[in-house]
Amino acid sequence: MLFRSAIQADADEYYGGDVQAMFDYLASLYITEDHYRYMNVASILFYSIFEHYMGKNASNLAEEDVINYANDNGIFHAKHILIKTVDDTNQPLDEDTVAEKRAQAEALLAELQAVPAEELEEKFDALMQEKSEDPGSTAYPDGYYFTSGEMVPAFEEATAALEAGQLSGIV
Numbered sequence: 027m028l029f030r031s032a033i034q035a036d037a038d039e040y041y042g043g044d045v046q047a048m049f050d051y052l053a054s055l056y057i058t059e060d061h062y063r064y065m066n067v068a069s070i071l072f073y074s075i076f077e078h079y080m081g082k083n084a085s086n087l088a089e090e091d092v093i094n095y096a097n098d099n100g101i102f103h104a105k106h107i108l109i110k111t112v113d114d115t116n117q118p119l120d121e122d123t124v125a126e127k128r129a130q131a132e133a134l135l136a137e138l139q140a141v142p143a144e145e146l147e148e149k150f151d152a153l154m155q156e157k158s159e160d161p162g163s164t165a166y167p168d169g170y171y172f173t174s175g176e177m178v179p180a181f182e183e184a185t186a187a188l189e190a191g192q193l194s195g196i197v
Contacts, residue, residue: 032066096171104185105169106197107134107153108160130157131196138193146193 037045049059057065080086096103109131111124119127134153141149154163162170174182184194 032070033062100174101171102173102177102182102185103169103171104181104188105150105154106160106181107131107150107158108163109134109157110159128196135193135196143191147191150193 033045033048034043037043037048041048041051049062052059052062076084095101109127111119111127113119118124134157138146138150138153151167155167170177172182176182177185180197184197188194
């Protein structure tokens, strides 16, 4: 019964309550009803096991333990303001445009360096939302979590050299 109500809840949320329309759409993605049910069971089991060990909303986890785990396992967290020096096809921009982009980055850095430490995060977030050319900034307003090798080496090195709340130079 619980699973049937989960199917209906998904249909209600995404397909105006039409379960058949939902399964027709999933079929167009080569997801059978059995696959859909399997994915939902796996998801329910995952969250049940997570809640059993970690507590509701991870209440059994101490923030210090999470931070220590991240530090011990090479997990980084960083926010950035991306000023692109390549076009949408990943081709380098011309030298004049790159020079303009560099000047823009230097101006942003100078603006941030002039901000009192207690206001830095708020100002950084505002500039990140306003100026970053990273399409992920909207989806990840709290920054990125990543492990070694996922980002370009210079970005990873700059991130590793910082303490929480510090500002790097231009990378």
